[in-house]
Amino acid sequence: xxxxxxxxxxLRKSGLRPTKQRIKICEVLFDNDQTFHFTIKELVKIIExxxxxxxxxxxxxxxxxxxxxxxxxxxxxxxxxxxxxxxNTAHHHHFFDENDGRLIDINxxxxxxxxxxxxxxxxxxxxxEVFVKLEDQK
Amino acid sequence: xxxxxxxxxxLRKSGLRPTKQRIKICEVLFDNDQTFHFTIKELVKIIExxxxxxxxxxxxxxxxxxxxxxxxxxxxxxxxxxxxxxxNTAHHHHFFDENDGRLIDINxxxxxxxxxxxxxxxxxxxxxEVFVKLEDQK
DNA sequence: CCCTTAGTTTATAATAATTCTAATGTATCT
DNA sequence: AGATACATTAGAATTATTATAAACTAAGGG
Numbered sequence: 001x002x003x004x005x006x007x008x009x010x011l012r013k014s015g016l017r018p019t020k021q022r023i024k025i026c027e028v029l030f031d032n033d034q035t036f037h038f039t040i041k042e043l044v045k046i047i048e049x050x051x052x053x054x055x056x057x058x059x060x061x062x063x064x065x066x067x068x069x070x071x072x073x074x075x076x077x078x079x080x081x082x083x084x085x086x087x088n089t090a091h092h093h094h095f096f097d098e099n100d101g102r103l104i105d106i107n108x109x110x111x112x113x114x115x116x117x118x119x120x121x122x123x124x125x126x127x128x129e130v131f132v133k134l135e136d137q138k
Numbered sequence: 139x140x141x142x143x144x145x146x147x148x149l150r151k152s153g154l155r156p157t158k159q160r161i162k163i164c165e166v167l168f169d170n171d172q173t174f175h176f177t178i179k180e181l182v183k184i185i186e187x188x189x190x191x192x193x194x195x196x197x198x199x200x201x202x203x204x205x206x207x208x209x210x211x212x213x214x215x216x217x218x219x220x221x222x223x224x225x226n227t228a229h230h231h232h233f234f235d236e237n238d239g240r241l242i243d244i245n246x247x248x249x250x251x252x253x254x255x256x257x258x259x260x261x262x263x264x265x266x267e268v269f270v271k272l273e274d275q276k
Numbered sequence: 277c278c279c280t281t282a283g284t285t286t287a288t289a290a291t292a293a294t295t296c297t298a299a300t301g302t303a304t305c306t
Numbered sequence: 307a308g309a310t311a312c313a314t315t316a317g318a319a320t321t322a323t324t325a326t327a328a329a330c331t332a333a334g335g336g
Contacts, residue, residue, distance in 0.1 A: 017283060017332055040322080056286045061323070075218065081294080082322070083218040095258060106256045115250030116270060120233060120242065126273040132254060135264040155303055157313060178293080194315045199294070219323080220293070 003031060014070045024051045025063050029073070035088040037076065037103045040064065043085075078103065078131075093130040106132065141169060152208045162189045163201050167211070173226040175214065175241045178202065181223075216241065231268040244270065 007026035008018040016022060028046050029036060038046075040060055047055050064085060067073040076084045078096055084103065093106040114128050145164035146156040154160060166184055167174060176184075178198055185193050202223060205211040214222045216234055222241065231244040252266050 019284065019332075021285070058287080058324085059285055062284080077215045077218055080213065080215050080218055080221040093254075095256070095261075097258075097261060098264070104258065106254065110255040112253030112255075114252060114268060116231075116244065116268070117248040117250075118233070118244045120235075120272060122275055123233075123235060123272040124275045126236070126271040129269045129271075130252060130254070131267045131269060133264040133267075134258060134261040137260055137262045155312065157303075159314070196295085196316080197314055200313080 003027065010072075016066055016070070020053060021055045021059050022063055024053055024055065025060070025067075027051075029067075029087050035086065035105045037084055037086050039082045039084055041082070076103065091127065093132070095132045095134050097134045099134075099136060106130070141165065148210075154204055154208070158191060159193045159197050160201055162191055162193065163198070163205075165189075167205075167225050173224065173243045175222055175224050177220045177222055179220070214241065229265065231270065233270045233272050235272045237272075237274060244268070 004023055004027070007023050007030070010026070011018040011022055024047060025043070028043065028050060029038075040057075043064070044055070044057060044060050047053075047060070064073060068075060068085070071089055072087075074086045074089050076086050076094065078084055078094075086105075088105055091108045093108070093111055095104040095106060096102075097104070111130055114130070116125070116128070142161055142165070145161050145168070148164070149156040149160055162185060163181070166181065166188060167176075178195075181202070182193070182195060182198050185191075185198070202211060206213060206223070209227055210225075212224045212227050214224050214232065216222050216232075224243075226243055229246045231246070231249055233242040233244060234240075235242070249268055252268070254263070254266070
């Protein structure tokens with residue numbers, strides 16, 4: 001509960017009213033310092049179990065979108081059927097283990113500089129993301 | 139029409155019966171030597187215009203999936219709402235221009251070696267894909 | 277405090293992409 | 307040509323997501 005105030009401030013500072021639903025979602029997402037990858041369905045399930053309050057599906061969608069706009073969450077495009085979200089909004093990369101569908105962060109600092117020789121006129125690079133597929137070692 | 143035989147062989151060799159729908163889809167997808175990025179909806183529209191025959195939505199889905207299994211197409215995860223497919227199945231990378239939603243191939247040879255320092259026990263790297271977001275040059 | 281109001285939540289309906297189903301059609305093999 | 311296994315099809319079913327409109331609540335002023 002010690003963090004609730006922190007989340008209230010965080011929400012208020014970014015123009016979102018600190019409702020009990022949003023605070024609870026913050027607690028679920030940000031209370032542990034680890035990176036957390038999730039789908040909306042998974043998030044709803046966790047809230048149901050871990051929190052006492054009931055939060056509607058629509059609110060979870062709204063809140064996650066609001067958090068993405070504010071930069072608290074990032075969407076990760078892996079599968080084009082369900083949206084995956086990431087609490088790690090720093091510039092980083094991903095392993096994806098196709099065997100178990102597991103997604104693992106790679107720190108930005110663990111990837112060497114990337115040299116792209118193609119240039120597109122009138123455009124500049126905004127970000128570079130590396131996506132590494134894994135397989136079992138034989 | 140000179141290519142039809144080629145597609146018939148291609149399909150047959152990979153255990154797919156060369157039906158007129160599949161041949162037409164091959165022509166639409168592979169007749170030009172350029173890389174082609176598309177959604178199912180776009181593909182259906184092109185077939186409707188360019189070909190005389192009518193192909194049901196279910197067949198387009200089935201065929202695209204069959205082609206992915208055979209390695210004729212690759213799925214590209216960009217947006218998590220519609221599936222994008224790519225006729226370029228070689229190992230390559232992508233620019234994505236968020237302004238206009240345009241996707242541009244980057245040849246494998248135009249990207250320098252990528253150094254990933256993180257290791258996952260029991261797993262080895264299967265593939266590395268780089269995804270570069272573009273923005274307008276100020 | 278109480279009132280107002282603008283932002284939120286909610287259940288439910290609507291939409292959109294994709295998959296399933298079961299009937300009909302067709303390529304292939306003998 | 308006939309049998310059979312594979313394909314196509316329309317339409318229904320499913321799933322994720324978004325929209326809607328009514329009920330609720332946080333914030334600020336009196």
